[in-house]
Amino acid sequence: xxxxxxxxxxxxxxxxxxxxxxxxxxxxxxxxxxxxxxxxxxxxxxxxxxxxxxxxxxxxxxxxxxxxxxxxxxxxxxxxxxxxxxxxxxxxxxxxxxxxxxxxxxxxxxxxxxxxxxxxxxxxxxxxxxxxxxxxxxxxxxxxxxxxxxxxxxxxxxxxxxxxxxxxxxxxxxxxxxxxxxxxxxxxxxxxxxxxxxxxxxxxxxxxxxxxxxxxxxxxxxxxxxxxxxxxxxxxxxxxxxxxxxxxxxxxxxxxxxxxxx
Amino acid sequence: xxxxxxxxxxxxxxxxxxxxxxxxxxxxxxxxxxxxxxxxxxxxxxxxxxxxxxxxxxxxxxxxxxxxxxxxxxxxxxxxxxxxxxxxxxxxxxxxxxxxxxxxxxxxxxxxxxxxxxxxxxxxxxxxxxxxxxxxxxxxxxxxxxxxxxxxxxxxxxxxxxxxxxxxxxxxxxxxxxxxxxxxxxxxxxxxxxxxxxxxxxxxxxxxxxxxxxxxxxxxxxxxxxxxxxxxxxxxxxxxxxxxxxxxxxxxxxxxxxxxxxxxxxxxxxxxxxxxxxxxxxxxxxxxxxxxxxxxxxxxxxxxxxxxxxxxxxxxxxxxxxxxxxxxxxxxxxxxxxxxxxxxxxxxxxxxxxxxxxxxxxxxxxxxxxxxxxxxxxxxxxxxxxxxxxxxxxxxxxxxxxxxxxxxxxxxxxxxxxxxxxxxxxxxxxxxxxxxxxxxxxxxxxxxxxxxxxxxxxxxxxxxxxxxxxxxxxxxxxxxxxxxxxxxxxxxxxxxxxxxxxxxxxxxxxxxxxxxxxxxxxxxxxxxxxxxxxxxxxxxxxxxxxxxxxxxxxxxx
Numbered sequence: 001x002x003x004x005x006x007x008x009x010x011x012x013x014x015x016x017x018x019x020x021x022x023x024x025x026x027x028x029x030x031x032x033x034x035x036x037x038x039x040x041x042x043x044x045x046x047x048x049x050x051x052x053x054x055x056x057x058x059x060x061x062x063x064x065x066x067x068x069x070x071x072x073x074x075x076x077x078x079x080x081x082x083x084x085x086x087x088x089x090x091x092x093x094x095x096x097x098x099x100x101x102x103x104x105x106x107x108x109x110x111x112x113x114x115x116x117x118x119x120x121x122x123x124x125x126x127x128x129x130x131x132x133x134x135x136x137x138x139x140x141x142x143x144x145x146x147x148x149x150x151x152x153x154x155x156x157x158x159x160x161x162x163x164x165x166x167x168x169x170x171x172x173x174x175x176x177x178x179x180x181x182x183x184x185x186x187x188x189x190x191x192x193x194x195x196x197x198x199x200x201x202x203x204x205x206x207x208x209x210x211x212x213x214x215x216x217x218x219x220x221x222x223x224x225x226x227x228x229x230x231x232x233x234x235x236x237x238x239x240x241x242x243x244x245x246x247x248x249x250x251x252x253x254x255x256x257x258x259x260x261x262x
Numbered sequence: 263x264x265x266x267x268x269x270x271x272x273x274x275x276x277x278x279x280x281x282x283x284x285x286x287x288x289x290x291x292x293x294x295x296x297x298x299x300x301x302x303x304x305x306x307x308x309x310x311x312x313x314x315x316x317x318x319x320x321x322x323x324x325x326x327x328x329x330x331x332x333x334x335x336x337x338x339x340x341x342x343x344x345x346x347x348x349x350x351x352x353x354x355x356x357x358x359x360x361x362x363x364x365x366x367x368x369x370x371x372x373x374x375x376x377x378x379x380x381x382x383x384x385x386x387x388x389x390x391x392x393x394x395x396x397x398x399x400x401x402x403x404x405x406x407x408x409x410x411x412x413x414x415x416x417x418x419x420x421x422x423x424x425x426x427x428x429x430x431x432x433x434x435x436x437x438x439x440x441x442x443x444x445x446x447x448x449x450x451x452x453x454x455x456x457x458x459x460x461x462x463x464x465x466x467x468x469x470x471x472x473x474x475x476x477x478x479x480x481x482x483x484x485x486x487x488x489x490x491x492x493x494x495x496x497x498x499x500x501x502x503x504x505x506x507x508x509x510x511x512x513x514x515x516x517x518x519x520x521x522x523x524x525x526x527x528x529x530x531x532x533x534x535x536x537x538x539x540x541x542x543x544x545x546x547x548x549x550x551x552x553x554x555x556x557x558x559x560x561x562x563x564x565x566x567x568x569x570x571x572x573x574x575x576x577x578x579x580x581x582x583x584x585x586x587x588x589x590x591x592x593x594x595x596x597x598x599x600x601x602x603x604x605x606x607x608x609x610x611x612x613x614x615x616x617x618x619x620x621x622x623x624x625x626x627x628x629x630x631x632x633x634x635x636x637x638x639x640x641x642x643x644x645x646x647x648x649x650x651x652x653x654x655x656x657x658x659x660x661x662x663x664x665x666x667x668x669x670x671x672x673x674x675x676x677x678x679x680x681x682x683x684x685x686x687x688x689x690x691x692x693x694x695x696x697x698x699x700x701x702x703x704x705x706x707x708x709x710x711x712x713x714x715x716x717x718x719x720x721x722x723x724x725x726x727x728x729x730x731x732x733x734x735x736x737x738x739x740x741x742x743x744x745x746x747x748x749x750x751x752x753x754x755x756x757x758x759x760x761x762x763x764x765x766x767x768x769x770x771x772x773x774x775x776x777x778x779x780x781x782x783x784x785x786x787x788x789x790x791x792x793x794x795x796x797x798x799x800x801x802x803x804x805x806x807x808x809x810x811x812x813x814x815x816x817x818x819x
Contacts, residue, residue, distance in 0.1 A: 071395045077506050078428055078469035087467055090395065092362060092502040092559065158552075159400030215556060222395075230503075230653065232819070240654070243360050243502065259502060259559040260328075260360055 014234040019047040020054020020067035021147050022172040023096065023190045024223050027254055028067055034250055035241055042234055048171065050145025052076075058228055059083065064235050066226040069096070069190075070147035084228050091225040091239050094248075095257035096190045097207040098151065098219040101176065101197040103183040108132055110201035113218060116156050119186060122163030127184065138184040140175055141168045148172075152188050155219055192255030209257050223256065304617055304786065306779050312341070312613035316587070317605035317769045324604060325591025326361065326499065326640040326647075328560030334587050335563050338612065338637050342567040345620040350566025350634060350656050357564040359650045360502035361640065366390045367554040372511070375402065376524040376547035388513040389494045391458045394472065396555045397509035402548035403471055407527045407541045408432045410439065411461040411473065414453075417446055428469030431549040433518070434461055435529065435536040436477050450534075462510040472509040472551060476518055480535040487514060495594055499643040501650060502559060509551060521547050562588075564647045565637040566656055569622055571629035571793065579631045580657045581793050582731060583618065584648065584722055585611040585668040586641030590763065599765035606757070606767050610671040612637060614782045621786055622793075631663065631793045638722055641669075648722035652729040660814040663798040664690060665733035666789060667723035672738035672777040674753045679706035679739030680784065684718040687807060688732035689799035697788045706739035730811035732799045736788065738781055 018028050025048040032044035047063070054066030055076045072088055080088050100116065102108060108130055111119075118124040120139050127135045141162060142149035153162060169175035172189055179185040180196030191199065191207045199207055202218050211217040231239055241247055248258035316324065316334055324334040339355035349355045372382040382388050409421035411434035419439065438455045441447050447455070454460050458475055465473045477490075485493075490512070500507075515522075515529070522529060526544025530537045565587065571577075589604025603609070619635050634656055638647030655662070680703055682694040691705075698705045708717065718724055723733040742750045761767050792799075801808035 071397075072506050074466055074469045074471050074508060075428055077466050081467035087463055088506045090504055090506060092360070095559075154398055154400060159550075232817075239503070259362075260561045 014042050016044045017063040018065040019057040019063040021051045021069040022048040023069040023148050024067040051147025052145040068224045068226050070151045086229050089227050089230055092222050092259050093242050094223045094251045096221055096223050097212045097217050099191045099199045099207040101179050101187045104198050105183040110204045112203055135184045138182055139166045140178050140187045141166050143168050212257050309613050309617050313609050316609035317603045319601050323591040323602040324589045326562045326588045326643055328562050335565050338565045341616050345623055347567040347623050350568045355565050357566050358561040362502055362559050363497045363499045364393050364555050364557040365497040369554040371552040373550050374521055376521050387517045388511050391510040391512050392507050393498055394507050394509035398553050399551045402550055404430045405547045405549050406430045406432050410435050412455045413464055431472045432465045432470045433474045436475050436481055437535045440534050462508055466508045474511045476515040478531045478535040562639045567635040569633040571632045572627045573630035575630045577631055580634050580662045582634050582662050582665040584636045585615040586638045587612045588639045588642055596765050602765055603768040608669050611668040614671050615668050618786050629793045645725050648725035652725050659729050662731045664792050665726040665731045667735050669721040672781040673773045674750050675745045675774055676743035676777050676780050677738040679704050679741040681708050681737040681739055682734050684734040687805045688801045690732050690734050697791050727807045730814045
């Protein structure tokens with residue numbers, strides 16, 4: 001006799017809505033697609049818009065799961081607590097290194113955390129300060145709703161404000177497009193996005209899986225799903241699957257770092 | 263067992279003194295003749311061999327770490343296989359649990375600015391009870407004082423009334439309002455509101471970004487700072503799926519009293535702890551915390567076996583037997599010994615459950631229900647293995663008729679009485695009374711003091727109860743067969759104060775194996791009784807766990 005695990009076999013057609021982080025958007029699409037292949041009664045919709053929009057969506061119940069590239073803010077928890085008497089549940093899905101993107105023509109190989117700070121506070125404004133040509137630096141930010149933007153502000157700018165003149169991209173793909181079209185541009189995002197941009201090192205440490213696992217790379221974060229309460233039913237089944245071998249292999253395939261080694 | 267808090271150690275000492283006098287007064291009434299005519303062939307050699315294997319230094323204290331600790335898991339799984347007990351999960355004995363472990367590094371910068379800038383050093387000045395998922399708070403945040411940080415509507419008490427803590431750091435007093443009336447905050451016994459985690463979550467629910475909890479002189483008398491450092495020397499560990507949390511810093515009051523003064527807060531304290539406080543709201547102080555961490559995510563397993571009942575009237579129901587196999591690993595050396603072997607806690611419990619399982623499997627033809635056997639991991643790190651099982655049960659929770667958890671086995675002397683911790687919440691009470699009587703024992707009433715310090719909440723049975731499963735822990739009572747009560751209490755006191763959660767809980771510790779086997783034999787009889795019940799035990803009406811049972815039944819989960 002083999003015990004079948006007490007999993008939630010979904011019999012009725014079920015819809016799950018996931019919203020939030022642009023960093024996690026493609027990853028979640030792939031996870032959803034893979035899951036649906038073997039769970040034909042489940043239909044999963046994924047929307048980007050930034051981590052903050054994801055928290056808003058679970059609060060107003062337009063989404064079941066928030067994709068988050070940063071920790072939940074206490075102010076967001078308060079809204080959940082006021083409305084649902086819950087402080088929310090975090091589900092770690094993957095690790096990510098926050099990478100610095102420059103144009104492919106940019107010869108700079110590495111910047112320090114202080115140099116990055118100076119760029120995004122507009123205290124260093126020309127690439128010649130780093131040994132390149134006389135060219136004004138064009139930093140670009142992520143949009144206001146972005147968890148990545150918030151994470152960068154906290155961990156790279158040490159909580160100090162961005163320079164107000166820095167434009168904000170409408171989305172991650174918008175940022176990548178901007179950088180790939182402008183040799184003076186610099187931005188940031190997850191390590192998986194490589195088409196059209198070059199990743200540079202921080203403190204001469206390359207943003208690789210190995211350096212993340214060894215805690216050498218200085219900007220590492222967890223990618224998370226958030227739910228209002230401990231999940232049940234179809235949502236639980238999907239989230240549990242995201243920690244399975246199959247899902248973690250997919251996460252690795254997409255360039256993120258699985259949260260555990262097999 | 264999870265770590266005892268300051269107030270629990272005090273009450274353990276009071277309890278021991280109380281029990282000594284209690285028994286002297288009542289000894290004339292108790293039935294102390296004990297017979298053991300069991301026909302079961304529990305194997306004491308097996309039992310001791312397993313204890314020796316699990317408690318030896320090469321097991322490195324059976325930590326939950328995804329590596330060294332897995333060695334113990336392998337031993338357990340191999341034994342289950344040897345005994346012919348089926349794997350619990352689709353051909354595997356291992357229910358792998360994703361865990362996240364975080365250590366705060368000394369390079370972390372914790373500053374408070376008021377009339378001056380104060381830098382605080384980890385361990386010297388503060389410890390971190392929770393990192394709040396590796397909080398990094400570089401922007402100065404206002405600090406607000408919020409008394410004990412308690413919102414307790416049942417006592418009409420709210421420290422947060424008229425205080426806005428959203429986006430701020432709250433500084434709180436450890437403990438709760440003092441009372442001698444049981445009806446108000448449980449009198450002199452602590453309630454859940456004294457718990458650090460409860461205070462932190464109440465602050466988080468109001469939007470606080472971090473909290474600082476100050477310890478009184480009384481707190482530090484019962485648990486000196488050096489002991490606090492020992493208790494918090496292990497990294498924080500959570501499930502990969504876990505409730506939101508905030509940075510929670512614990513400090514002695516005298517490390518922060520100049521800041522409290524600056525803010526205009528006046529606090530009184532006496533031998534019972536903090537008593538009164540007034541916040542005159544004079545000046546603002548600000549807080550930054552640039553945490554530096556080392557963290558890792560890994561898998562560690564619960565070990566799960568399954569025995570299928572093959573009795574004539576077998577039902578699609580399950581008895582859950584459990585014991586935690588983890589302990590504290592390698593820690594701060596004491597007298598040169600850094601391996602926290604955990605022989606009593608809980609190598610003996612694991613060995614008992616393995617021996618029980620072997621016997622029950624032999625009896626499977628006579629069992630009318632099935633048995634799920636779970637050896638949990640990470641019990642010492644916050645009952646995480648049982649929490650994970652309850653969230654991911656192998657069989658439906660509503661079909662799990664009861665849980666018998668094993669955390670500690672008799673070691674002092676053969677006994678005439680037992681405690682059924684948690685039995686009084688449910689009809690398990692009737693069952694355990696029946697089995698004690700048939701074993702010529704009696705059920706000793708759990709002393710009020712022990713119930714008030716939450717004996718039931720100290721191990722995995724509380725998690726299974728919160729999942730709706732009637733649960734209990736059986737401990738030997740204090741009516742010993744051969745030794746005097748004074749000697750028995752001396753041994754108990756020695757264990758609780760000098761051995762528990764120390765490197766001295768090892769194979770050199772004096773254990774009465776006859777007493778241990780008597781305990782295992784009792785557990786076997788109790789298990790068989792539970793498995794073959796005609797009617798399953800229910801929670802008593804009004805039990806705090808009844809409603810979850812009703813939910814799992816309704817939802818068929």
